[in-house]
Amino acid sequence: MNRLAAATGLVLVVLGLGVFAWKVFGYGMPVVAQDPEGLWRIELSITVRGSGGRGSVRAPLPSAAPGQEIYDESSVSDRLVFAIRTEGSNRIAVWRGQIGDLHDLSYGYRVRLSPSKYALPAEIEAPSRELLRSFGRASGSFPSGAPQIAEVLDKLALPPAEDLPGRLRSIYAFLAHEIAVLEGGSDDALIALANRGGSERGKAALLVSLLRAAGIPARPVLGLELGPGSPRETVWVEAWAGDWLPLSPTGAFFASLPANLLVLRTGALAGVESTGTQALSYRYQSLREHLRADELATLMVPPNPIFTAISLYQLPVPTQSALRTLLLVPLGALILALFRNVIGFQTYGTFMPVLVAFALRQSHLGMGLSMVAGVIGVGVMGRLVLDRLRLLLVPRLSILLCVVVLGVTAFAIIGKGFENRDFFAGVLFPIVILTMLCERFSIAIAEEGMRNALARMGYSLLVIAAVYPVMRNARAEHLMFSFPELIFAVMGCLVWIGGYTGYRLMDLIRFRSFANPNEGSA
Amino acid sequence: MRPIRVWRALREQGVLGINRRNSAYTLRWNPRRFYPNVDDKLRTKDLCRRAGIPTPELLAVAHHHFELRELGPQLARLHDFVLKPAHGAMGKGILVVRGRDGDRFITTGGRPLSLGDLLYHAAGIISGLYALGGQPDFAMVEERLIVHPEMAAIATDGVPDIRVVVYRGVPAMAMTRLPTRLSGGRANIHQGAVAAGIDLGSGRTTSAIYQRRRIREHPDSGEPLLGREIPGFKDLLSIAVRAADETGLGYVGADLVVDERRGPVLLEMNARPGLMVQLANRSGLLPRLRAIDLCAQDGRSVDERLDLGIRIAQAAGAPESSA
Numbered sequence A: 001m002n003r004l005a006a007a008t009g010l011v012l013v014v015l016g017l018g019v020f021a022w023k024v025f026g027y028g029m030p031v032v033a034q035d036p037e038g039l040w041r042i043e044l045s046i047t048v049r050g051s052g053g054r055g056s057v058r059a060p061l062p063s064a065a066p067g068q069e070i071y072d073e074s075s076v077s078d079r080l081v082f083a084i085r086t087e088g089s090n091r092i093a094v095w096r097g098q099i100g101d102l103h104d105l106s107y108g109y110r111v112r113l114s115p116s117k118y119a120l121p122a123e124i125e126a127p128s129r130e131l132l133r134s135f136g137r138a139s140g141s142f143p144s145g146a147p148q149i150a151e152v153l154d155k156l157a158l159p160p161a162e163d164l165p166g167r168l169r170s171i172y173a174f175l176a177h178e179i180a181v182l183e184g185g186s187d188d189a190l191i192a193l194a195n196r197g198g199s200e201r202g203k204a205a206l207l208v209s210l211l212r213a214a215g216i217p218a219r220p221v222l223g224l225e226l227g228p229g230s231p232r233e234t235v236w237v238e239a240w241a242g243d244w245l246p247l248s249p250t251g252a253f254f255a256s257l258p259a260n261l262l263v264l265r266t267g268a269l270a271g272v273e274s275t276g277t278q279a280l281s282y283r284y285q286s287l288r289e290h291l292r293a294d295e296l297a298t299l300m301v302p303p304n305p306i307f308t309a310i311s312l313y314q315l316p317v318p319t320q321s322a323l324r325t326l327l328l329v330p331l332g333a334l335i336l337a338l339f340r341n342v343i344g345f346q347t348y349g350t351f352m353p354v355l356v357a358f359a360l361r362q363s364h365l366g367m368g369l370s371m372v373a374g375v376i377g378v379g380v381m382g383r384l385v386l387d388r389l390r391l392l393l394v395p396r397l398s399i400l401l402c403v404v405v406l407g408v409t410a411f412a413i414i415g416k417g418f419e420n421r422d423f424f425a426g427v428l429f430p431i432v433i434l435t436m437l438c439e440r441f442s443i444a445i446a447e448e449g450m451r452n453a454l455a456r457m458g459y460s461l462l463v464i465a466a467v468y469p470v471m472r473n474a475r476a477e478h479l480m481f482s483f484p485e486l487i488f489a490v491m492g493c494l495v496w497i498g499g500y501t502g503y504r505l506m507d508l509i510r511f512r513s514f515a516n517p518n519e520g521s522a
Numbered sequence B: 001m002r003p004i005r006v007w008r009a010l011r012e013q014g015v016l017g018i019n020r021r022n023s024a025y026t027l028r029w030n031p032r033r034f035y036p037n038v039d040d041k042l043r044t045k046d047l048c049r050r051a052g053i054p055t056p057e058l059l060a061v062a063h064h065h066f067e068l069r070e071l072g073p074q075l076a077r078l079h080d081f082v083l084k085p086a087h088g089a090m091g092k093g094i095l096v097v098r099g100r101d102g103d104r105f106i107t108t109g110g111r112p113l114s115l116g117d118l119l120y121h122a123a124g125i126i127s128g129l130y131a132l133g134g135q136p137d138f139a140m141v142e143e144r145l146i147v148h149p150e151m152a153a154i155a156t157d158g159v160p161d162i163r164v165v166v167y168r169g170v171p172a173m174a175m176t177r178l179p180t181r182l183s184g185g186r187a188n189i190h191q192g193a194v195a196a197g198i199d200l201g202s203g204r205t206t207s208a209i210y211q212r213r214r215i216r217e218h219p220d221s222g223e224p225l226l227g228r229e230i231p232g233f234k235d236l237l238s239i240a241v242r243a244a245d246e247t248g249l250g251y252v253g254a255d256l257v258v259d260e261r262r263g264p265v266l267l268e269m270n271a272r273p274g275l276m277v278q279l280a281n282r283s284g285l286l287p288r289l290r291a292i293d294l295c296a297q298d299g300r301s302v303d304e305r306l307d308l309g310i311r312i313a314q315a316a317g318a319p320e321s322s323a
């Protein structure tokens, strides 16, 4: 290696590690993500369009409750007036004003959710009049007075009124076992009952109706289910037993609430709504937080104005989640460079392994790789047929692209049987890369023979498998996101690898016969 | 295999690895702007013709589809020839016509083709079908070389070629690649051709490998492979060196064929010659390249440089006698 390269690499590595060490030892920024349960950053983004008249947009906001803490709230109101209204135990965000062309509104917050269990009291005083008036009566959505409802209760032969837990259980079990959840099923309680199946909302409405008909005050709950993907709006039910007990209309929980459910609103199921507008769209985004609130604070607002200014934790949620994965790519490139220039694996396409590993990071490696292999198989066959047609390069590649898209589509249909939604989500991205891979692979078969082409494919898959764990490692993600200066250290290492002129491991294998001067067979 | 032991052995014998070849030789001595001189075969041919370096004679060229109309009658007048892309690589898109049967053109594989077939093939070449990057390409028609019988004796159904690695205008190492049945008549070592190292001084083969194993006889015919003299080797070296001078590249591989009548003829030049030549010669390139660095000065005549290359080769990696 020449001196200049060695020195440049050293400067970059020292710079990266130096800033990193300063932040860690000087300001106590946490190096390792603790990964506490139940910490989320959530953002609701709304886009409305109006024709210039007055209008308003309302969205339910979560309130502090036993299992849920809300903090770090912030809103973007884009030329509208913003206020938070309290209705009973609910908080509603309201934006109002002249709604012109497009307005981008958002509301973000952090929550800490803990699983809560509720003890069923042995003795329960009768619900107050007020409760019964608000949550015990029949209404349009909850037709607890309907004869069909009474019929069900008759058939269930509920335990006597003193045994409230028993009554709750039989009604809960009826909903869980007798009424199916149908995709696209009805939201209406009576239709769901008649069909023995309905939507989640339909089942919740039926559950509320049955409970009310049995004399138990009940109300619906609108919430968010948080997970690896985007949050999903979901509904469940609360029944009054001295306290509000959460009940799942689908049999998922009884008198407890899982820690991935966030209550947005109780008593009504209205989500984001607007008046005086022409179009409204909204979506929730969530991000798992890996740090406790105090640790987060040192990362968000380090006690140093420069670091505060460049802290990535200040960015909007979508940008943050994009950057979190993006910042892992240099690490992948470093591993790739090691494999190619120090070990000497020949791979297809310079960055192909990193990009494929990046795209597969949300799915199971074996599944992802077999899918990639399957699509390449289809693509190479397509390529063989195309070869006979003798087409020009760009149309030929485009047809190959179509074949690859068809292959992926076919896999989606097959994958449906395995309920593998998430493995599919990742693979959509690298279609173009897969196409180029098919092309390169076919060329290699023609030029270097099947054996060499397959060997090279094997090396490519190996490198993908080596990069993959880094691409989905929460520690690595935290490290790169909290200490982006480490990219300089990565660049330094890359300079060193680039200046490495020694033998590659594969050179040793290729030329190993030089080590035994007398023999012939290697 | 003990990696440390192999590492030491490679170091001691001065085997050149890929990393060092790239950084110390191709990146350092082959300026990007000279690459077209070797990537475009027409340009290589043109450079060589002006310098009086023998290459297969150019019989016709078609740059555009509309020129195919003129190409037809030109081809009809020829008996044997080669139709190939100017930007091709790895032997793709090359059609060798060995003779005529009335209107038909017979390829080396024995396939009879019509004039229409040939023009269709030429159209494919012009469309960039065989150019790896898919850039616009030209169809060129050149004289068919006929392998010298002494070379043909040690090859199976194909054209054996000779690769000379030239560094800073001095020949450093050479090998010949001999097609086999396994390689399907192609002079490609990865596909199973034999590679035999050549002693620069005597022009004789010194050792041979086939499928990573050392061999003494041709795997198909049993012909002895060691100690064979390459006809006109001295001329061949001087052609390689002069061609390297023309391209402007400091570290190149020249590929030549020994023709029955014309003797050594330059087929093509390569800006990133592989490292297999070291295995074929059982000798590392580094001692020779370093010796050339010590002795190289501008302005030496071709003959002086040939002598230098031969002396260095004999001093550095005196290949073991193959008795």
Ligand SMILES: Nc1ncnc2c1ncn2[C@@H]1O[C@H](COP(=O)(O)OP(=O)(O)O)[C@@H](O)[C@H]1O
Pocket (backbone or CB within 6 Å): B056, B082, B088, B089, B090, B091, B092, B094, B096, B142, B143, B144, B145, B146, B158, B159, B161, B187, B255, B267, B268
């Ligand atoms: N003029 C020619 N006469 C006979 N054979 C030829 C001729 N040109 C090319 N060939 C054959 O095609 C092979 C590849 O040719 P070459 O010019 O080296 O192309 P590439 O750069 O694609 O390898 C040669 O090894 C030889 O077998």
